[in-house]
Amino acid sequence: MYLVICNYDSDSERKRIEYVFSKSSSEADDVRKIQGITRIINDNDIENLLSDLYLRTSAHNVSVYKISKVEVDNLPETRKIKFQLNKSKEAVDSFINYLLAQKKAIYKNSIGNTKYYESATRRGYAQIRVNINETLESVEVQVEINSEEPNRSHLINFFTEEIELFR
Numbered sequence: 001m002y003l004v005i006c007n008y009d010s011d012s013e014r015k016r017i018e019y020v021f022s023k024s025s026s027e028a029d030d031v032r033k034i035q036g037i038t039r040i041i042n043d044n045d046i047e048n049l050l051s052d053l054y055l056r057t058s059a060h061n062v063s064v065y066k067i068s069k070v071e072v073d074n075l076p077e078t079r080k081i082k083f084q085l086n087k088s089k090e091a092v093d094s095f096i097n098y099l100l101a102q103k104k105a106i107y108k109n110s111i112g113n114t115k116y117y118e119s120a121t122r123r124g125y126a127q128i129r130v131n132i133n134e135t136l137e138s139v140e141v142q143v144e145i146n147s148e149e150p151n152r153s154h155l156i157n158f159f160t161e162e163i164e165l166f167r
Contacts, residue, residue, distance in 0.1 A: 003040075003067050016120060040067070076127075078146040079156055083163050085141060089134045092141060096130055099162050103128075103155065124151035 008014045024031050041049065046064065053062050085092055100107075105117035105128055117128040126147035133140045141163065145155045 002070065003065070005040075013120070016125075036061075076146050076148050077152065078144055079152055080142060080144045081156060081160055083141045083167075084138045085163070085167060086138050087166075089132060089139050092139045093132055095163075095166055096132065096141065096143075099159060100128065100130070103158065119155075121151075123154055124148055126151055126155055128155070 006017045008017055021031065021033075043049075050062065050064065087095075100117055100119075103119050104121055105119040105126075108116040108118055110116070113133055114129055114131045117130065119126045119128060124147055126145055129142075129144040129146075131140075131142040131144075143159050145152050145159075147155065
């Protein structure tokens with residue numbers, strides 16, 4: 001038995017998470033939503049808390065499970081690609097914005113020349129970082145994708161192919 005906790009920042013992200021659980025519940029034997037009040041207690045002296053709970057509610061209303069954190073191997077990884085383009089910075093910036101719009105990437109913030117985006121599609125969730133620097137001879141573009149496979153490879157291939165055509 002596992003307790004899965006998913007935090008979210010927006011209603012659309014919550015809906016994507018709910019979709020995964022609803023899809024999983026049709027495939028798994030016992031996936032259920034927790035009813036009532038849920039707390040994770042990081043205390044070995046659970047007996048005092050349980051005694052206090054049993055004073056205020058029936059014992060059959062209280063379920064206690066011992067849980068431990070599970071280390072997951074399939075975590076998102078980051079890959080970078082770099083390009084040197086002989087175009088104006090404005091043209092490159094406009095083209096990169098066009099590519100990001102095709103992948104439904106949402107702008108999050110900027111720090112210096114680096115822009116941060118998030119993309120959530122059927123292929124998966126991705127964090128995308130784009131850095132565009134102008135040098136004397138060319139414009140350098142660095143795209144960094146943080147996502148799970150196969151979404152990471154799909155996005156890397158997409159940006160590589162499109163930027164190669166743009167050259």
